[in-house]
Amino acid sequence: MNGAPGFRIASVGYRAALDDLRRVRETVFVQEQNVPLEEEWDALDPLCHHVVAYDSGTGQPIGTGRLTPERRIGRMAVLAGWRGRGVGDALLLALIGEARRRQWPEVSLNAQVGAEAFYARHGFLPHGERFREAGIEHRAMRRRLGAPMAIEHVDEAVAIVTALATQARRSLYVYSRELDPGLFDAPPVLEALRRLATRQRGGEVRVLVQDAATPQRNLAPLIGLAQRLPSVFAFREALDPVDRGYPSAFVANDDAGYYFRPLGHRFDGEAGLEHGGRARQLREEFGHVWERARAVSEYRALGL
Template sequence: MSAAAPFRVAIVTGAGDLTAAHAVRTAVFVDEQGVPADLERDALDALSRHVLATAADGTPIGAGRIAPDGRIGRLAVRSDWRGRGVGDAMLRALLEAAREAGLRETYLHAQLQAMALYARAGFVAEGARYEEAGIAHRTMRRVAGAAFPVDDLAAAVDATVTLVSAARRSLWLRSRDLDPGLYDHPDVLAALRRFATGGRGVQIQVLLHDPASVQRRGSALLALSQRLSSAFAFRAVEDAVDREYAGAFLVNDAGGFHVRALGHRVDGEAATDLPGRARQLAQQFAPVWERSRACSEFRALGI
């Protein structure tokens, strides 16, 4: 516990702490959000591992659980403690419990307003929205130490949002023409905006094969980068060998990537927790960036 984070998160080991965790959940889900009490408590409670967050004075402020099949749920933080890192800390504790239990895959049903929290931890949304207890949700999944297929545009958008959200300071993007439909998708743009404005020193380096096409077509990502020019840098591939590269990729500095063998398609594979492969992609990007030219096509935009 520190002055910056005056709370403690621990795995529940006794009946008293479990009772305290249930009290937090009741306050958040039943009293605040109107979830029926008979839905908030279920048979999985007895089978799950629970975490409890407490303030410096011992007051319970957060709770969560992970079921034997890897489903994380009932993540609740009291209203006066939100935005102070409690949810992130509890999620890290639950992921560590999953690792100790040998669970490579974890998943959860995320309330829409909480999706950014889970994306930062490497969870990728999948499927359509649905309602649970009258509240809109999406399923999100995290696969540790393995890649997973990205088969269509919707999956590419979801993977990209997570990769951007999980990045610490750096993103490296290699694209032919900023992939219309993907990098101008509202969810991707919102994630990029949050990343670019989330702290000092963040950097998004973009290597393009056809900047002239982007200029002719226009791009919502270009417009965003014009407003946040300190975070974005663009270069155009010029070397003949580099121009023969047919693929595309996005890689972050948190061990995640989305790689496509053919740059004009969105299908490929992605991972949120393969740091060795991510480092290889970043190392592949670096020398191409150094020998590429500034995008004079965007000079009028101040980029």
């Protein structure tokens, strides 16, 4: 399986690739993170589906990951010199792809707290309290494969909007009452929106609000981001009384992702990353209201 330029991803047999797995996992977990060697290797390893990233030039292993019979992803590791170059993304996508091939309805993992945003970008939602594993703070996360996901809490809402912005090919559509404090000012969401806005020409983020004055008065961080990238972000305010009374809120992208909240002042709702029909329906609904709404020109002059 090809990765980005410079590396490739391969599914490997545990025994045949044990030396390659050791080179990466013991470097990252044992040497860098001080995980005891006896805790790094377990009885599940021979039973797992393993993937390894290899340097295309030297053939040396540079990253690993595994999928357990318990439908869990783990032992995700990338050597320091290769981090930030898409290796982790490619490994994770390969493992998700294998779970799909097996027709599993869900996969889960325990993410190191510092990696929560990485997994959120790939549609994993946090659940439960943080805990310590091998002396490192973790958070349980899971992703549904195929079926919609229930969103119940703000941290799940932050994760799914991060995923929607990451999945978007070029465009993201946001319908909100007043930019939802706790959601659209969350650092992972703002970073995902910044990445969408800067990764290619022609990207756009359209934001419809029912109340433009409150975010302006509160100096909403999203407005500040939009001012730095004015060719990408556009804001409009609903004027029609029916539109202003619309009780729901949603986010949809131009791929197959959506997050719908029946009551716009709450975070609970449902979401999916593989539901093109529902995403298209919400985009069409958004477009009708967008045409009737007014441009919020005062945001560009706010001077944050």
